[in-house]
Amino acid sequence: MASTAFKTFSLANNVVEVSPQDDIYKFDVDADKRINREQPWTKDPHYFKTCKISATALIKMVIHARSGVPYEIMGLMQGKVMGTSLVIIDSFALPVQGTETRVNAANEAYEYMVQYIEGSKLVNRLENAVGWYHSHPGYGCWLSGIDVTTQFTNQKFQDPFVAVVIDPNRTISAGKVDIGAFRTYPENYTPPDAAASEYQSIPLSKIEDFGVHANQYYPLEVQIFKSSLDNELLGLLWNKYWINTLSQSALISNRAYAVSQLNDLQQKLAKAQSSVSSTRAPIPLPKDDIKSKMLKEEKKKEEANQLAKSVKDGAKIATEAQHGLIAQVLKDILFSSRPGAPTSSSVSVEEVVDTAMSIG
């Protein structure tokens, strides 16, 4: 009885049931104006801590990144600031490619950007541009020297602004989205404690660019959000595409990338090997030569690190190969075994999984 009354009330008064989860999609014009007036981020270089990305924005960016391989693609993101979080509600692609060599790629697309954002207002997309994204196909999520310069400028003139990087190749081989969000520090600011970031494998050709600029920016924690309707649809979608999960094979679709990974690993190992052979056992030195001895030890540590890094890279390649193999073996067992006959495949799933686990 009470529920019917409530329903009639809702219909008559057009009461909208909004689940609290969907609140984030509402654009509060006043709150937005207020925070853009106060600009708390200008007082603290480490102000922003998280980057919340909506499901649709994320999927669009991943698809765009994948469609551009082997080129780097870029686009813009629309959203708002909420507390110490940069919230990305939507994203759109820009008709430019290959940002690595052109700092001002964004300028080419300027007209496109302006028109698109203006047009968005007509369809109730009220959020402003709060960031840009681009892809690093196969070489990981970090900011190159040019990216850092671009982002410096962005944060100077368009703040609040965030830089997002996606690696579509690693996404496919790892089976999960490889994405990073970054904010640069202002020039002449040294971060108090360079927190050890999670290790990621960088190809030799890029490693110098990575190292030189690594301290000029910091990563934000990436969180994904979706609406209540999204949740229901995703649950229903699973009913349809679980077939693709079983039938697609990462081994085949990512073949070229896997080969290039192995090549790169081989080069890194060659480098490590040559440096190892050139070190010799430390000769006992007189006391005043202690300083140079310490320097030599530093260098030895560095080389050992090089080898350790190659080990990690190798482990990653092996893990991804194992994932692909697990999928293939599963399919083989499911669809090729005859009831009663012993499994003819020479490798069973348990063995493969054990190995994958021992690699860690």
Added chain:
Amino acid sequence: MTSMDTDELPVVLPSTTTTSGLTIALHPLPILNISEHFTRLKLQKRQSLPFVLGALLGTQTGREVEIVNTFELAVQDDQVTVDQEFFDARRDQYKQVFPSLEFIGWYTVAAYPTAKHIAFHEQFATLIPTPLLLLLKPSSSFAASADLVVQTLPFKAYEPTIEIRDRKARSVFIEAGYTVETGEAERIAVDWTARGGSGGTSLESHLSSQRAAVKMLHDRILLLVKYVTEILAGEAKKDHATLRSLSALIASLPASEHKGFREEFEKSTNILNDLVDKHIVFTAQREERGPGAGRRRGPRGMMDFH
């Protein structure tokens, strides 16, 4: 043709008399885009059923259609005319970044097509011959049903056509079936967001998605077995088409006993296992890896370096 006529007659032809010959593949991205558009308008206009209109982008070759992406559309103040300028501008912008995608139809939110939709259809028909209509059916709850077969996506696709009745031609819609297709990057992104986008080791997430897929397969097979048992017990009616496909399926298992295939498969398994063995050598310096590495070495003897 008077407007009274179209109001009285249903705008959708009953699916018993005519079926669409189109094969439609719908990607997850348009589904989530439309959901976001709807949620956004609901919040901004504070209505439970705001008017939503947008364009479908994709490819169409012959009777095969693939719906890949969408963008929103604006209407003019009269609420019935599409803002042509905005449409042209946006369509050109999408053409610049996704040159292979074409405008293939439009979407809106409604329980079923009405005369109002025919009016919109006529506007789109001036741009392409047969614009598809994709409807999102709004409902307060998508009724969580225990029977997994009943849970379907609340989207319906319609193909426009002309019906000739009493020497008068009018536009109508016929319902068209669709399947869900995804690209691999899309599937991974959708999967990841469905799971909240968190980490966990990659092995965990890989295994759990494989497990979920295998469980679905298992559930579906159980359903089929139940159906066949009921037929044998005389409880259910024999549907010959289903039974034929079932026996064709069973006949095609095992998927491959072909000698050539097995050789290739074992070769690739061996190559990958070699790869893994070599990496175990790297990490074998640590003693606790002993048991894992030892087991691997067993059947193959000591590793050799090629």
